[in-house]
Amino acid sequence: MPLQPSSFAILGAGLMGRMLAVELARQGHQIDLYDAGSPAAEGSAATVAAAMLAPLAESAITEPGVVRMGHHALTRWPQLLASLAEPVFFQQAGTLIVWHRQDAADAQRLTRQLETNQHRVPELPRLQKLSSDALAQAEPTLAHRFSQGLYLPGEGQLDNRQLLAALGVEMETLSVRMHWHSPQSPDTFTPGTPGQPDWVLDCRGLGAKGQWSALRGVRGEVVRIHAPDVTLQRPTRLVHPRYPIYIAPKENHLFVIGATEIESDDLSPASVRSTLELLSAAYAVHPGFAEGRILELATQCRPTLPDNLPAIRKTRQGVLEINGLYRHGFMIAPALLDVTLEVLNTGQSALSQRFDLALTLEPSPSAAPSATARALA
Structure with missing residues (x-):
């Protein structure tokens, strides 16, 4: 009733x-x-979040129930956004995962983990393994930068x-x-x-x-960059043993870049170390970030049980x-x-x-x- x-x-x-x-x-x-x-x-x-909708990508660090919530969101967000009077940027062009040659072993482990998780949540679209040529076709701006990658269809993001x-x-x-x-x-x-x-x-x-009382803060540090020379078309994640960053492209060459997870409710400004790691990793994905402009370097704590x-x-x-x-x-x-x-x-x-x-x-x-x-x- x-x-x-x-x-x-x-x-x-x-x-x-x-x-x-x-x-x-x-x-x-x-x-x-x-x-x-x-x-x-x-x-x-x-306010600080990258707002990515990536259930399979996130399955690497969370439970199947959360993954099913994320799959639910891929249908619900278009409905919810359509009911709003003001426009909201929404994209559902999938997630790209890349890695440098020296991190191939970590990438293989991640691939096996994602394939296992797909069996647990079979409604998710199947991941696709990309050769160098297929990667260049999917994301031309990364042509010849990486020898292979993964593409997770259907995943998305919003502003x-x-x-x-x-x-x-x-x-x-x-x-x-x-x-x-x-x-x-x-x-x-x-x-x-x-x-x-x-x-x-x-x-x-x-x-x-x-x-x-069980709530705790998990600190994240996120940088927003305006980089006209970078034309990534979809959220891109870099496999890395220390700072596996994500790059979420928004409208008008705005990019939200993050990676850090620190067990702390400290809301002080971002550390020099974290900032250097974020920016150097982003530059390693695309050198066009070198000429970008840092619009904001923000910290926030996510509420976590x-x-x-x-x-x-x-x-x-x-x-x-x-x-x-x-x-x-x-x-x-x-x-x-x-x-x-x-x-x-x-x-x-x-x-x-x-x-x-x-x-x-x-x-x-x-x-x-x-x-x-x-x-x-």
């Missing part, structure tokens, strides 16, 4: 908070959105900042009441009582650490917490959106089982914690 018109307080105006605000407002609900920052989402990990801005415009159109520079926690609210919202949805990422997997939990009546998107935010956000909407509309979610998503809807403090509950604690 669909959820009757209700009032929602959504905490956190990053990617999940904005997506939920838009979808719930479209369903006719009254939405109040609270965030510690401004409409620019400067405190959100989503994260265009999306956050477009969602902001949509919220205004839908009369979402936005409370900027107004940090809130679930403890502020008593859902279901007079003058209070019916539901509180906590999407604050690391800002929710006070309520979800102990198993590096996302989770949704109901901590008390009317309070849902959605967190742990880690490095896969844009790739898994549509799946978490659809699971949350199922839970709100039906009280359960069949999709969560398909995605192996940790979903806890009946907290019972007096009972012994279940395996799922222990994982979320």
